[in-house]
Amino acid sequence: MTRVESLISAVHKPEFDILRVAHVELVVTDLDASVAFYGDLLGMIVTERTADAAYLRGWEEYLHHSLTLREGPVAALDHAAFRVYEDADLDRLEADFRARGCTTRWVTDELAQGRGLRVQDPLGFPLEFFHAMDEVERHTQAFHLQRGAPVLRFDHVNFHVSQPERAFAFWQELGFRATEYISTDGADERITGAWLRRKPTVHDVALTAGTGPRLHHFAMWLAEPSSVLRVCDQLAAAGHVHAIERGPGRHGVSNAFFVYLRDPDGHRIELYTCDYYTGDPDHPPLRWSVTDPRCRSFWGTRAPDSWYDESSLVLDLDGKPLETEPATVDERTEVMA
Amino acid sequence: MTRVESLISAVHKPEFDILRVAHVELVVTDLDASVAFYGDLLGMIVTERTADAAYLRGWEEYLHHSLTLREGPVAALDHAAFRVYEDADLDRLEADFRARGCTTRWVTDELAQGRGLRVQDPLGFPLEFFHAMDEVERHTQAFHLQRGAPVLRFDHVNFHVSQPERAFAFWQELGFRATEYISTDGADERITGAWLRRKPTVHDVALTAGTGPRLHHFAMWLAEPSSVLRVCDQLAAAGHVHAIERGPGRHGVSNAFFVYLRDPDGHRIELYTCDYYTGDPDHPPLRWSVTDPRCRSFWGTRAPDSWYDESSLVLDLDGKPLETEPATVDERTEVMA
């Protein structure tokens, strides 16, 4: 059993039930520009807009929002939010995080949402857990109104972490199951990427070795590959060709069809579709060697440097950007191989 | 050599050069409703609108219009127009039609167009030939503005003809080449459908045995099959589910992917994509037996009765609806087989 296989073999069944990753709140420096990007160009519904924030959702979503854009001086991730099965799960999570020595805080004034538990996780990431959110109308089949991609629903977050194995162990302790990972070859195997899930898709959370804690990207689900192609055509036609950073293409990991975009503040969003079912408890995690040119891009296309080097700052619970530290494993190994 | 093969074997090289079918002018009873259908729902560009007419084109077209909608009391085809290589071809065509004993007329006051030769062809159809038309901007890659299908360009017309063999011979005399046909089996072979082309696609003109002269449908070209599916989703979502008459599906004849719609007046439009190249002079015409369930719908789906029975009246050169006569061959044979 390899080092990573040992990490995976321990199945955790915590007392709380995290359903899935549900939304992110981004600090953006020009709210109008960001709303135009996510609403008009990518095709999300703007559920509500206030003086300094906008709340958006995908076309099949019935909860109030899956993306919050809040205007502020420094572009960053304010927090990534996870929905739990029932309100009482929040208390169990608070106890768990306190036992870890993590800072926790209750938030009760979020628009359209019940109480939220904010924590700074052991890796430094600002997480939120919540159960209640206002319901709004689904528009899954409002094809005549849809535009852009269109974006259907929130799918996952991907974090840049300096200590991949430590982050990997932490998320498994929260009840997440590994579905795929990339690691170095040889006896001193190191994780350079890992995908973990609660909902039975390839992931709710991915971990990428890199300077962190930072948000590498969040991802929205589209209906099918042709949606990915169409949004690229539309972005380029609308004068936003520089927003297209990587792809479109097929991932090796996850098998999904994807494109990575950069929003007006440089936040990275992946448009993502067609991964696979992972919900059985014995679902076997899939390992990729960092030397396999197909793991990141199944068709072998090298990701640009920016995709490896750049990602979004994250805020602490007081709204201050967190210091970062370089990765303990050279993630670029995989591209140099 | 069969009866139809004999008809095909004679290659005609007339003095004039018809490039392709270029547009139709439809009389519609509610111009606003028709503009909403073709412009907003199907996604055509409205180049210009006058008091009683609208001129539309597809997104890759640089000529002023490929569809004219003119408000009038009775829904009908005013004329189907063909573009010729040079202006002098019009005079040669006039001579040809006069020699046939057909009524001809010059029209010089059409919006954005040079002189047009109007004729009532031997089968009764109101045809127009023209060379000059105002050029406008192409918007092939204005993906961010496109909506609906979107419609890219005019592709073909399909006529309901009572005497298919006579019509077939006539169009060949104009220099059109047969690419495919459906015929009855046995010694007294009859044509029930025929496809003829000038531009090197499967057709500019198709002939369907049926009560005629009537316009069975005209067709617009889309980029790919997913465009056909999307416009169906949008029509149904927008409350126009009854506009979808037949399909989507794959044609046996032409191999194209298609859907047939009915506009607010019942005019039939086909959205059509992915046929094949036919431009070599020895391109072998393909015969289908009427008993082959795949000739009309490659997947075997029976067309609804309305698709066989209903089509648009055509006007004579004075704007009066033409009398029709029933077909001399029972076209329904193919569905009864």
Add this chain to the structure above:
Amino acid sequence: MTRVESLISAVHKPEFDILRVAHVELVVTDLDASVAFYGDLLGMIVTERTADAAYLRGWEEYLHHSLTLREGPVAALDHAAFRVYEDADLDRLEADFRARGCTTRWVTDELAQGRGLRVQDPLGFPLEFFHAMDEVERHTQAFHLQRGAPVLRFDHVNFHVSQPERAFAFWQELGFRATEYISTDGADERITGAWLRRKPTVHDVALTAGTGPRLHHFAMWLAEPSSVLRVCDQLAAAGHVHAIERGPGRHGVSNAFFVYLRDPDGHRIELYTCDYYTGDPDHPPLRWSVTDPRCRSFWGTRAPDSWYDESSLVLDLDGKPLETEPATVDERTEVMA
């Protein structure tokens, strides 16, 4: 609160944890013909073949089989199987079904599978519950070997039930959650179709009002709509055009893109893709009126009579075809509306 809403409002949390529907075993009268259909034409992997049976799976599946074809004298459903979270769930299920007065039986000699609990459910359907099955290699990305659709994984079963409300209550008691339903309008609301899920897709089990107990169809998941179109092209080209019964098209219910096929024995299989996420506990069930032409086919296409009238016999636990009874609600209401 309507009658059906009352049925839905009661949330059941049974002691056992059914993960999902996992496979069906069909009795087929010509094993070679059936293997050719599912293996060669639709593109499933034949994991193993014995003297009288074949075990197939989709390309992303790592369990030994998701479709068993067993040769026998009368085409029928032998059983539909559901996977549970752990082996002990089987004992809890046995107790539950015994308490209902249902016949139960343990099966221990199934190829590549652990012990199975067979029951004849209150509606008469032969169900199996199991946990353990041999693991085999996944071929999710063996694109160069894939053929046909290709079929990726088992998705759902659809049962013809004579008493829809009774069946609906039963499946909810097993912990299934309703996602969509079709019902008659007015005070004496009746269910004519219902969709229930364990895994967070639109369904594991659907109920269609009709002469039952019979298997209406089972469904396999494809990657995307273009896969559905391709398999139709291939079936027609290979001379199996009559296997295509209904579609391709978009469902109103489920939003999925689909086609229904009939196998050589008339068993109906749906190829299905692109539904949506339903995994949150407050996911609101969606009601469709039987009078909405878009509920069965979003584009309004009427399903053929065979789709309503015909379905597969089911066997009792001794392998004898079960008597059927007509539906207590006229399901055809929806097409006559």
Add this chain to the structure above:
Amino acid sequence: MTRVESLISAVHKPEFDILRVAHVELVVTDLDASVAFYGDLLGMIVTERTADAAYLRGWEEYLHHSLTLREGPVAALDHAAFRVYEDADLDRLEADFRARGCTTRWVTDELAQGRGLRVQDPLGFPLEFFHAMDEVERHTQAFHLQRGAPVLRFDHVNFHVSQPERAFAFWQELGFRATEYISTDGADERITGAWLRRKPTVHDVALTAGTGPRLHHFAMWLAEPSSVLRVCDQLAAAGHVHAIERGPGRHGVSNAFFVYLRDPDGHRIELYTCDYYTGDPDHPPLRWSVTDPRCRSFWGTRAPDSWYDESSLVLDLDGKPLETEPATVDERTEVMA
């Protein structure tokens, strides 16, 4: 009028009628490997194979071959062949090329083909003109047998030319019409790329500024964008990920969806679909500035250096590789811009 516009404005109507580019003959160093690549992986039909050559065609083609692979010591283009309307056109072409001082030669022993006129054109390229070729069966709708992309038909050739303006003038004199071009900005405008057509698509022949004479690539037509994606999946799965050089993506020029592959000898083939109709005589050529990041890749993706630097040697009429000379315009301008 700019310098390039002046070049375009002269319309040439030569005495001969070249229908279209029809095939290439490539010298390959390992015939088995090349047949496996084009036949099994890309999905072309091998019409015939001899001791040292293989003749392939696309699935909708009824002429004997559109690609000849001939084993030899040095990978190169033996010749690119153009079909003419009638046999007599060949004599007219011979006269034309002799008048230009070009070497010409008649070839009468080509498999399945009538007499061919071979010329070394003013830029050094080995061209063939022919009219007659054996007809074979079309398999447009043999979807059940198709594999790989599949490849449907030959579309175009793209030549690396050191003197773009001279080549541009030459092809126009043969009756080709410019549809699009890329040029430098400013008074001393230079062509860095040009697209010219006989059949009414975007091109039969493209010219790319670069070290020449060399064959940059030839292109085959696919049915739709999803075909391009599928062949990439299959190539990567089959262990040929390094064959994928650039794309998939949307071209700015031509609007086509494409991918560039390298065959076992490094010959470049483009799989290409969805360009537009260009057949009207007043079709306006479209100019792109070399500084527009969208002209080569509409989504802005930079082509790899190999795509600019590498291309196939061409042979003289005696089968000897031709000397090349560097381009007179720095084609890389467009990527450095």
